[in-house]
Amino acid sequence: MGTENSLKLLLNNDSLTPDFRAIAEKVGNGSRISEAEGLLLYEKGELGYLGILANHIREKKHGDYTYFNRNFHIEPTNICVYTCNFCAYSRLLKDKEDGWELNLEQMMDIVRSYDGKPVTEVHIVGGVHPKMNLEFFCELIRQVKAHRPLLHIKAFTAVELFYMFKKANLTTEAGLMKLKTAGMDSIPGGGAEIFDEEIRNIICADKCSADEWLFIHQTAHNLGIPSNITMLYGHIENFSHRINHMSRVRTLQDDTKGFNTFIPLKFRNGDNDMSNVPEVSTIEDLRNYAVSRIFLDNIPHIKAYWPMIGRSTAQLSLAFGVNDLDGTINDTTKIYTMAGAEEQTPNLSTKELVDLIKQVRRHPIERDTVYNILTDYQDYDFSKEEAAELKV
Ligand code: V47
Ligand code: SF4
Numbered sequence: 001m002g003t004e005n006s007l008k009l010l011l012n013n014d015s016l017t018p019d020f021r022a023i024a025e026k027v028g029n030g031s032r033i034s035e036a037e038g039l040l041l042y043e044k045g046e047l048g049y050l051g052i053l054a055n056h057i058r059e060k061k062h063g064d065y066t067y068f069n070r071n072f073h074i075e076p077t078n079i080c081v082y083t084c085n086f087c088a089y090s091r092l093l094k095d096k097e098d099g100w101e102l103n104l105e106q107m108m109d110i111v112r113s114y115d116g117k118p119v120t121e122v123h124i125v126g127g128v129h130p131k132m133n134l135e136f137f138c139e140l141i142r143q144v145k146a147h148r149p150l151l152h153i154k155a156f157t158a159v160e161l162f163y164m165f166k167k168a169n170l171t172t173e174a175g176l177m178k179l180k181t182a183g184m185d186s187i188p189g190g191g192a193e194i195f196d197e198e199i200r201n202i203i204c205a206d207k208c209s210a211d212e213w214l215f216i217h218q219t220a221h222n223l224g225i226p227s228n229i230t231m232l233y234g235h236i237e238n239f240s241h242r243i244n245h246m247s248r249v250r251t252l253q254d255d256t257k258g259f260n261t262f263i264p265l266k267f268r269n270g271d272n273d274m275s276n277v278p279e280v281s282t283i284e285d286l287r288n289y290a291v292s293r294i295f296l297d298n299i300p301h302i303k304a305y306w307p308m309i310g311r312s313t314a315q316l317s318l319a320f321g322v323n324d325l326d327g328t329i330n331d332t333t334k335i336y337t338m339a340g341a342e343e344q345t346p347n348l349s350t351k352e353l354v355d356l357i358k359q360v361r362r363h364p365i366e367r368d369t370v371y372n373i374l375t376d377y378q379d380y381d382f383s384k385e386e387a388a389e390l391k392v
Pocket of ligand 1: 086088157187188190191228229230231232265268269
C-alpha cells in the first residue's frame with residue numbers, strides 16, 4: 001500500500017482526535033508543525049501513527065531510496081580536556097597511558113591502507129587533546145588531500161573546532177577558512193548533545209555551549225562548508241528538551257540551509273559516569289526517529305547510525321522516517337563500542353549493507369558525503385568488485 005493511501009486511511013479514521021488530525025493534515029499538505037504539536041507527538045503519539053506520518057514525509061522526499069557511503073574513520077586521540085559524563089571513550093592527559101595519540105605518519109598510514117579501495121570519505125574526530133593544535137590538523141588535512149585529492153574530508157566536531165580556534169587566538173571565521181583552505185570539506189554533527197543549557201550543564205558542563213556550537217555551524221554554512229547535526233537522546237533530558245534542540249536546528253537551517261543530515265544518537269550507558277541511567281527502548285528509538293522526521297521539515301536527511309543501534313533497529317528505522325544509514329565504517333571507530341553499543345566491531349561490507357537495505361524492501365543508493373548519487377545498487381552485480389578485491 002502506498003504512503004498516500006496509508007495517510008488517507010489514517011485521516012478517515014473517526015477515532016483520530018482533532019489535534020492528531022490537525023497534525024496529520026499538516027503532514028499531508030507539507031506544512032510545518034509547531035513546537036507544541038511536536039511535544040504532543042512525543043508525549044502521546046502512537047508508534048503506528050508516527051510511523052505513517054514519518055514514512056509519508058520520507059517517501060515524499062526520497063521515495064524508497066536509502067543512502068549510505070563508503071567511508072572510514074580516523075580517531076587521532078581519545079585524550080580529552082573535557083569530562084562529559086556520558087563519554088566512555090575519553091581519557092585525561094594525566095592518564096594518557098590508558099589512551100592513544102596518533103602522529104601524522106600513523107594517521108597517513110591509515111589513509112594509505114585504503115589506497116585502491118573505493119572509499120569516498122574519511123571522517124576524522126576524536127578527543128580534544130591539549131597539544132594537538134590547529135596547525136597540526138591543517139597539516140594532516142593537507143597531507144590527506146595531497147595523497148588522495150578526491151577523498152572527502154569530514155572533520156572535527158564544533159567542540160574540537162571551538163578549542164582549536166581559541167588556542168590559536170583566531171575568530172571562528174578565520175579558523176574555518178584555514179581548515180577549508182587546507183582541504184577540509186565538511187563538518188560532522190558531533191558535540192551537539194542536547195542544547196538545553198540546564199541539561200548541558202549536567203552532562204557536559206565544560207565544553208562549548210549550545211550557542212557556541214550553533215555559531216560554528218552557522219559560520220561554516222556561510223562559508224560554504226556543509227555540516228550535520230546530532231542529538232544525544234534517551235538520558236536525563238525530557239521530551240521538551242528534544243523539541244527545544246530540534247527547534248534551534250530548524251531555525252538555523254531556515255537561515256543557512258547548510259545542514260544535510262540530522263542524526264539522533266541513542267545514549268548508551270556502558271562504562272561511563274552515567275551508567276546508572278537506564279537506556280531507552282527500541283520503541284522509543286523508533287518514535288524518536290519518526291518525530292525528528294516530522295518536526296524537521298527543512299532537514300533533507302535523517303540518519304540512523306547503525307553501529308550504535310545495531311542492524312535490526314537500523315532496518316526498522318527505515319520505516320520510521322530514516323533514509324540514510326551512514327557508511328561501511330570498517331571497524332574504524334571506538335566511540336560507541338566503548339560505551340556498550342550493539343556493534344562491538346562495526347564493519348559491514350558494501351554488499352552486506354546493500355542486502356540489509358534490500359531485505360526491508362528499500363532501494364540502496366551509494367552517495368558521496370553531500371548526497372550526490374554515486375551508484376544505484378538495486379540490481380548491482382558484485383562479482384566484478386569481488387574478483388578485483390575491491391571489497392570495502
Ligand atoms: O558528540 C559519545 C556521542 C558523538 C556516547 O556527522 C555517545 O555524520 C551515545 O557525532 N552514548 C560523536 N552517544 C559522533 C558523531 C557522529 C557519528 C556518526 C556520524 C556523524 C556525522 C557524527 O558521539 C558525540 C556524542 O554525542 N556519544 N558517547 C554514549 N555513551
Ligand atoms: Fe571529550 Fe567528546 Fe568525550 Fe566530551 S564526548 S569527553 S568532548 S571526547
